[in-house]
Amino acid sequence: MKPDALFDENYWRSRYSTGRTGWDTGSITPPLRDYFDQMGSADARRILIPGAGRAYEAEYLHKLGFSEVHVADLAPEALAALQQQVPGFPAAHxxxxxxxxLPALPPYDLLVEQTFFCALDPHLRAAYAQQCAALLRPGGTLMGLLFETDFGPVAEPPFGGTREEYRAYFEPYFDFKHFDTAYNSLSPRQDRELFICLKRKA
Ligand SMILES: C[S@@+](CC[C@H](N)C(=O)[O-])C[C@H]1O[C@@H](n2cnc3c(N)ncnc32)[C@H](O)[C@@H]1O
Structure with a gap:
């Protein structure tokens, strides 16, 4: 798959170096926190957070005792921030x-989505769904949040969309367990995001 030419590593590095990180909530968001709190260790041995940024979800999961949490990001600044905040987080992850x-093997049990999908050029959305499926074991879970909102005709992320559009990307690969407006969003995002929990088809 061709990487995003428009919003490449240089683009994202400059967003961090110039402090244009309006997506950064400073801590884990309530929908993800509540999901992780009820999650058993057997549900998710190998976890991936793509486009993780400063990865508050990784910090939270690490502190809950999940030892196979991996984060991926194009911006080394973001990864360095996690390392500084959580010195015990495995550097190899x-x-x-x-x-x-990212290689498909070994597969992951859980993928976590938090403002990564909306950061991608919309023409990559179908490829995002396909790559999520490729990275997960059959029965594995893709969960997280997708903006269900119209940000208008914007030239750079975040890019919004509708649940009908999103459904079409994921349906070929996933069974839908949950795909509805989140009830516990942060107040600026209230009623503007979907909580999703999708199971990779066998
Ligand atoms: C809008 S930020 C969200 C960061 C984080 N998930 C959060 O909510 O704070 C998008 C992140 O995705 C990363 N990113 C963008 N394209 C990527 C790609 N193709 N592969 C990995 N990371 C990418 C950027 O560097 C950036 O950190």
Whole structure:
């Protein structure tokens, strides 16, 4: 898969170096926190957070005792921030890699989505769904949040969309367990995001 030419590593590095990180909530968001709190270790041995940014979800899972949490990001600044914040986080699990070129083996049990999908050029959305499926074992889970909102005619991320559009990308590969407006979003995102929990088809 060709990496995103428009929003490449240089683009994302400059967003971090100039502090244009409006997506950064400073801590894990309530929908993901609540999901992780009820998750058993057998549900998710190998976890991947792609486009993780400063990866508050990885910090949270690490502190819950999940030892196979991996994060991938194009921006080394983001990975360094996690390493500084959580010195005990395994350095080998910080993947400075393009999501679309991550190897499919060994497969993951769980993929976590938090403002990564909306950061991609929309023409990559079908490829995102396909790559998520390729990275997960059959029965594995893709969960997280997708903006269900119209950001208008914007030239750079975030890019919004509708649940009908999103459904078409994921349906070929996933069974839908949950795909509805999140009830516990942060207030600026209230009623503007979908909580998704999708199971990779066998
Ligand atoms: C909008 S930010 C979200 C970061 C984080 N998930 C959060 O919510 O704070 C998008 C992140 O995706 C990363 N990114 C963009 N394209 C990527 C790609 N193809 N592979 C891996 N990371 C990518 C960027 O460097 C950036 O850190």
């Amino acid at each position: 910080l993947l400075h890699q393009d999501f679309f070129t």
